[in-house]
Amino acid sequence: MSESVERINERLASDYEAGFVTDVENDSLPPGLDEDTVRAISARKNEPEWLLEWRLKAFAKWKTLTEPEWAHVSYQKIDFQALSYYSAPKGQGDGPKSLDEVDPEILRTYEKLGIPLHEQKRLAGVVAVDVVFDSVSIHTTFKDKLAEAGVIFCPISEAVKDHPELVKKYLGTVVPISDNFYACLNSAVFSDGSFVFIPKGVTCPMELSTYFRINAMNTGQFERTLIIAEEGASVSYLEGCTAPMRDENQLHAAVVELIALDDAKIKYSTVQNWYMGDEEGRGGVYNFVTKRGLCKGRNSHISWTQVETGSAITWKYPSVVLRGDNSIGEFYSVALTRGRQQADTGTKMIHMGKNTRSTIISKGISAARSENCYRGLVRVAPTAEGARNFTQCDSLLIGDTCGAHTFPYIESRNNSAVIEHEASTSKVSDDQLFLCQQRGLDPEKAVSMIVNGFCKEVFRELPMEFAVEAGKLLEISLEGSVG
């Protein structure tokens, strides 16, 4: 078995296909972070005074905070003064007006990654895409079609100019600037991201999608996403990420805020495939992300689905605050770690409203010398009459040099609430493999099938295209696994 485990791990160390660098001229701020950096970012984006003040407030707060150390990860401390906080492809400082203005080099990058920007080339045309390259948003597709339905989908920097009242009303209401170290840093220096507004009663006519790419060296990417679904609205949003292979670590500290009013539904799916570093753990992206949704209205529904296969370190807890009565929060996650990856990920479900319900399904797969950790919190406030939670965390270990951990926090302060948590750990068992092989499957397919079955509950929550992509990502990672 040990030989086959070695081969699994060999395959797992396979190439990172998105690891190329795009050669475009950058307009970057010099490394370093002080008040002037914050002002410079704000100035480059021609931001209104209120936003600059908001940023400065966040920066002042950030200086008083210390890096959190409770996560089950270890890494060299980040030198925040050595990072560049803004990087834009030259000539794109204010965002291109149309696709013709976009550097062809960048377009080729996205084509290589399989994200064609030319709308006419889309066969079905069912997905609208906002593309973020380093610090700026490059292009948003299908804007007109969305506008017809009343949906606003644009880079957040544009929203600040065109819809200041909406941004002002909602920005920082779910993740306040002082929330945590990285969220606070993001609030001070965030560069771009997506803004989505679905007006009352509208079902967004297509899937919305953002594609993030870190290209420049020594930069941090700090995007900010804000999604608002008004009464009775519904939207499904997808997010994908890649970065070139570099020896240095890149920092990605995003903040995502979701707000669902009465009867609204937001579904947020992520396929995260940042560069994970090499076998020795050199390089790779530090993915320190704060994602939180607020079920503000009655009967609102927020659902997070994530497939995490990349990043050197993942520190990410997409959460739902269930404030409205009868609101529903869901979290479906597959986290695969290999090489020397470290993932500390999970969710928080904060039950405040009556009859709120939450479901957590987390699947962790760890291989090689990686650490995979589920950390979750289910909190039932005294006001959450009749709250209900079900949590299931399963881990699969491949090889004996990796780790799989579970740290679930359960806090109940209402005696009418019912909370259930269960977790299990296992490996791809010899019996299962034998059964599959006996029926004529080769070992490789058998492992892939078993792992896919292990993740099925999560994959079926993903929109079709993403489910296919996620399945493939796992397949590539596990190909040739047994021998």
Add this chain to the structure above:
Amino acid sequence: MQDAFKSTALAAAEGASDAPWLAARRTQSRDAFSALALPDRKVEGWKYNDLSKVYGEAVQLTSASDLAVARELAADTLALEAPTVTLVDGQYCAELSRLPSGLNATSFSEASAEQHASLAQSLGTQARADGQAFVLLNEALNQDGVLVEVGSGESPAESLHILNLRTAAGTAAPRVWVSVGENAQLTIAEHHLCAEGVASFDLPVSELHIGANSTVHHYRFALSQSGGRHIGRVATRQERDSRYYAYLAVLGGDFNRLDFGLDLQGQHCESELYGLYMCRGQEHTDIHLAVDHALPHCDSKEVFRGMAAEQGKAVFNGRIHIHQDAQKTNAELSNRNLLLSRTAEINTKPELEIYADDVKCAHGATVGQLDPEALFYLRSRGTPLEAAQSLLSYGFINEVLLAMPDQAIAGLVTPRVDAFFNDLEKG
């Protein structure tokens, strides 16, 4: 507040045991305690603990014990007519002890020079691993303790009881060292009892070392009336092929904290831990469990049931750590809790930390209330609501109570459980 607590603790340590064989260790522990930052809510392991209940009062060793109260507290246990070693407010009490004949159990103060020499070597080797502040404080304040030695091949027929009685306000820091040789057997019951209205502060530490192929049944009951504060530590180490069964109960007392550590240092060990904790009024109970699987082929099972009523607050933290070498481990933990009132609170965290792939580990935790349908069923058959509630609650905790093989010992807990429900019914 912490500073005041610390300085009174250090002053109190001056009055601790002056036994010369312990002197070196005591000084060392006192210095270590003095240098250590005391835990507060910001420390992960103490985040649900309101330590102001502990730090709010000065540390002072109990000087005047009330023997009449002690007699009353000890009555039920002594009625079992089993060998008993009794400490009253941290000091050995010959009158309430019944030293065994077939088994070597004695207080530290009565032990031989030879035993002192070996104790000086072994004390703290298991409990102190993580340098816990309150274990160090126990060592600095310790006045007396109980030493139990079971030689290889011995299996005393009678169970051994250790009574730790609290009759007067103040601090006591008793210590227990149990050493069981190879192929031996022992049933040991630790009782921590505190009389009504006594503002006691208890810092007991017990260490058990279980030799190869031995079996130990360990009962540990912390039953106090109102007023008591208890910060306890149990550290058990198992050698190969040994079997260890522990039965814990924590009821009553203003503030309870128990750190229970189980260290599986041999192959083919088997361990089962059963625990019950119930709190009401303003009571606070926190059970921290840490099971360490270091070697392969060991099985462990943990079953904990908790209840919180009125403004009671219960905390459970169950951690199973499987090291890289511990292949073929089976570990399962189940923690279920009942919230009996709107104002009670339960926080639970079952943790798994796993570094080996060929293992079967699972944990489950629930927090909820009595099943309304089951209640309805009973009421529709004429059972009054309160009776139906306690019937179902008993069903809930019986998984722990009925796991105790010696029902005579279990019988020492059941009256307290009855009283808990009776008081609740009365409101």
